[in-house]
Structures are given as structure tokens and as C-alpha cells.
Amino acid sequence: GFIFQVASFQGVAVRSLSTSSPHDHPEHGRLVYKGNLAKTVLGVKFFSYSTSIFNLFMMPYIMLKTGIGVESLLVQGAFYGLIGIFTFVTPVTLHLLTKGYVIRLYYKDEVDTYTAITYNAILAEKATVFHQKDVKIPDMSKMFTTFYAKTKSMLVNPTLFPNPQDYNHLMGYDKSSIFKFEDLE
Secondary structure, three states, rough: OOOHHHHHHHHHHHHHHOOOOOOOOOOHHHHHHHEEOHHHHHHHHHHHHHHHHHHHHHHHHHHHOOOHHHHHHHHOOOOOOOOHHHHHHHHHHHHHHHHOOOOOOEEEEEOOOOEEEEOOOOOOOOOOOOOOOOEEOOOEEEEEEEEEEEEEEEEOHHHHHOOHHHHEEEEEEEEOOOHHHHHHH
């Protein structure tokens, strides 16, 4: 399933390098942001998924060799519970924490829309298109959320915007100033 998908996805990225930058998507607009942890997030999720698959395949073997299957139901339940936590809870938690991590953000000036690229549950890139007016800033600072695009939480690092003006516009800070420079003249 997904191991093949990741391999083929990387193949696509390598192929597109020869013609142009893999991040050139004129249909999304201009690239205004690139998350520096994209490879780390992908690597950690991939490692977590692969250990979960390994656990699933090894469980019957371990039970057969150790004879846990013959032991009491309590021991069996505890064993399944422990393996279950590592097999399912860890990848699900990782996905919930990283699903809003923005790998790349594009902006289309003429329509004032953004396209955020994130990783979905099967480690493929997912595009979310939203308008600047859809951006909501959480009342209190949240650990894995910089802003909400409609209802989806998104995480960006403000210092990674090459042009700070792009970040200010995304967050709507350029509109909320008490007075604009034109007013001073």
C-alpha cells in the first residue's frame, strides 16, 4: 500500500527536478513559504507507520513463540493492549499533531487565495485552498496551530517567510493597523 505510494511519490519528485523546481505550481500562485521540517515530519511518520506494520506482522509470531496465547486472558489482554498502543495510538497521535504542518504555501494575488500543502494520513501531499478572509487566529496561542483556514488548523513558522509582508497579509495584520502609511501623508 503506502510504502509503494511513498516510493512512487519520491520518483515523481526526482523526475520533475530535471525540468523545473518540484515546487513550481503556477496554478497555485507564487510560493510564499516553505516549511523546513517537511522532510522530518515525513520521516518520523514513515518510521512510525513502518514500525506499526512490523508489529502487526510480528504479533502472531511472538505469541506463538512465547506461549502467551496459552496463558491467562489477563496476560493476553495486557500484551495486546501494549502492542495496540504502539501500533495504533502512536501513528494516530503523530498524524493529529502534524496534519496541519504546512510544507509549502502558495498565494494568488489576483484572487487573494492561498493554497496550503500538507501531508495527509497516507503521507501524500494534500492541497487546501482558502481565502484570506477564511483565516482565523486562535484566541490563545495553541501548540500546533498558528491559524485556522476555515476550520482546519494550520502550523507555519513566521520566521520562514522570505517576505515578512506575506506573513502579515496571511494573518490579516496588514488590515488591522490603526493607521495606514497613506494616512500619514
